[in-house]
Amino acid sequence: MPSRDQVSYFGAGPAPLPTSVLEKASQTLLNYNDMGIGITEISHRSPEANQILADTKTALATLLDIPDDYDILFLQSGGSGQFSAVVYHMVSSWVEKRRKRAEQEIKAEASDRALEQKVFDRLQKEVKEELRLDYLVTGSWSLKASQEAARLVGAEHVNVAMDARKANDGKFGKIPAENEWKLTPTKKQGGTGAALTYLCDNETVDGVEFPFFPSVLGAQSPDDERLVIADMSSNFISRKVDVSKYAVIFGGAQKNIGTTGITIVIVRKSLLPPRAPLADPRLLRDLKLPVGPIVLDWPTIAKNNSLYNTLPIFDVWVAGQVMQSLVQSYGSKKIAGQQEVSVRKAQLIYETLDAHREVYQVVPDKSVRSRMNICFRVRGGNADAEKAFLAGAAERGLLGLKGHRSVGGMRASNYNAVTLEAVQKLSKAAVAHMARSCAAERGPHGIRVNALSPGYIQTPVIADEEVEARSKEGIEHVPSAALRKAGGAQVLGGVEGQ
Numbered sequence: 001m002p003s004r005d006q007v008s009y010f011g012a013g014p015a016p017l018p019t020s021v022l023e024k025a026s027q028t029l030l031n032y033n034d035m036g037i038g039i040t041e042i043s044h045r046s047p048e049a050n051q052i053l054a055d056t057k058t059a060l061a062t063l064l065d066i067p068d069d070y071d072i073l074f075l076q077s078g079g080s081g082q083f084s085a086v087v088y089h090m091v092s093s094w095v096e097k098r099r100k101r102a103e104q105e106i107k108a109e110a111s112d113r114a115l116e117q118k119v120f121d122r123l124q125k126e127v128k129e130e131l132r133l134d135y136l137v138t139g140s141w142s143l144k145a146s147q148e149a150a151r152l153v154g155a156e157h158v159n160v161a162m163d164a165r166k167a168n169d170g171k172f173g174k175i176p177a178e179n180e181w182k183l184t185p186t187k188k189q190g191g192t193g194a195a196l197t198y199l200c201d202n203e204t205v206d207g208v209e210f211p212f213f214p215s216v217l218g219a220q221s222p223d224d225e226r227l228v229i230a231d232m233s234s235n236f237i238s239r240k241v242d243v244s245k246y247a248v249i250f251g252g253a254q255k256n257i258g259t260t261g262i263t264i265v266i267v268r269k270s271l272l273p274p275r276a277p278l279a280d281p282r283l284l285r286d287l288k289l290p291v292g293p294i295v296l297d298w299p300t301i302a303k304n305n306s307l308y309n310t311l312p313i314f315d316v317w318v319a320g321q322v323m324q325s326l327v328q329s330y331g332s333k334k335i336a337g338q339q340e341v342s343v344r345k346a347q348l349i350y351e352t353l354d355a356h357r358e359v360y361q362v363v364p365d366k367s368v369r370s371r372m373n374i375c376f377r378v379r380g381g382n383a384d385a386e387k388a389f390l391a392g393a394a395e396r397g398l399l400g401l402k403g404h405r406s407v408g409g410m411r412a413s414n415y416n417a418v419t420l421e422a423v424q425k426l427s428k429a430a431v432a433h434m435a436r437s438c439a440a441e442r443g444p445h446g447i448r449v450n451a452l453s454p455g456y457i458q459t460p461v462i463a464d465e466e467v468e469a470r471s472k473e474g475i476e477h478v479p480s481a482a483l484r485k486a487g488g489a490q491v492l493g494g495v496e497g498q
């Protein structure tokens with residue numbers, strides 16, 4: 001049975017968490033803050049729980065520089081629950097805005113009794129002709145979100161402004177140029193604008209990440225802007241984000257942030273009451289538009305400081321610990337510090353794969369490669385070769401690398417808690433597999449492939465007994481007698497000790 005430090009886990013979510021946080025968590029489960037009871041046993045309305053909530057919000061706001069005019073909400077819905085919440089909220093908000101405008105414009109000319117009916121008639125017409133929800137479909141999660149929108153309000157109201165598969169032979173893996181997107185025109189552009197513009201910042205299954213905020217979605221003017229909603233479930237707190245560009249950012253905790261159980265929503269306050277009241281549920285029903293469950297209702301959650309119903313405070317605590325440790329580690333760099341590490345780790349894997357193109361093929365286009373989910377195939381998707389890769393990786397304690405069934409191949413998820421050492425091990429495993437596969441291919445033709453796989457090389461910097469012992473142990477396994485010798489500092493060509 002391997003111990004925790006012998007395994008490097010690359011699963012797509014749930015995903016690894018820092019061992020130090022889990023060790024502390026195991027203590028808090030038994031006895032939180034010397035209270036004599038564990039954290040999962042205390043009331044979500046206790047002062048302790050309130051403090052955990054406040055601390056977690058502060059850490060997130062610090063890391064991402066979240067402006068004061070945003071609220072941070074915690075819900076239990078999962079990312080999928082927010083696919084629906086987004087639609088309920090933004091449609092209701094859109095209807096209420098239109099109702100107010102219609103009321104003001106019609107008031108002048110109609111008697112009171114006729115007013116309500118006239119407003120309703122006009123709203124019905126506007127919903128039919130102008131209610132549009134724009135979706136940018138770059139992978140299977142944004143596709144799912146757009147399908148949920150169509151299920152809730154009808155496909156006629158959902159404008160898939162871009163389906164990335166169309167630009168890539170029916171498969172996800174590229175993001176077409178912005179000028180090819182068919183966004184609903186804003187007022188300035190002669191249209192009436194969309195109720196929301198939705199994107200998934202990082203597509204977990206397909207390994208596609210928006211390299212930057214699309215400039216075509218930038219704010220026009222306060223009353224004519226695109227209300228951008230971003231699903232950041234799988235790249236939350238991994239890079240700098242200009243929060244002010246988004247109306248809403250949401251994501252589940254179970255990848256970069258913490259344990260499965262909470263979903264975080266960062267929402268612009270101007271989209272919440274009292275500044276933006278929502279439509280009366282009766283009106284929505286009369287308009288044949290959906291009314292969402294109260295537990296997904298952002299205004300209700302905001303008003304109750306995320307404690308409308310029982311919030312899993314333990315999950316909030318774990319998220320808080322993870323974020324506070326990032327705040328401490330990166331200091332004034334904040335999330336940019338984590339971004340540097342994430343980029344370095346992703347680069348190491350991509351560079352290894354790119355260096356051996358005869359064996360590996362990265363699935364998405366270079367321009368949109370995800371730093372978080374690295375999807376690749378072995379030998380054009382040969383099933384046996386991929387099985388062999390996974391088996392070889394597992395022998396080295398590298399687990400969770402099997403790709404999603406819809407893409408196949410391998411997926412190395414490089415979330416924040418995946419260490420640089422784990423990524424280095426994966427790169428080595430990829431090189432070792434490449435060597436083996438070259439040997440297996442050429443063997444039948446009478447060609448022997450000798451691969452040098454440097455193990456421990458003794459240098460003054462790392463001269464200790466353990467290294468010596470491991471080096472000897474490794475040498476015994478080298479099949480060729482000619483190569484069965486220890487590497488000394490001289491083979492490093494003068495780079496030792498750097």
Ligand code: PMP
Pocket residue numbers: 013077078079080081141200202203204205231232233234252
């Ligand atoms: N969005 C993205 C980008 C995801 O990766 C996932 C889950 N892997 C979801 C949404 C759905 O999250 P949940 O399973 O928490 O509903």
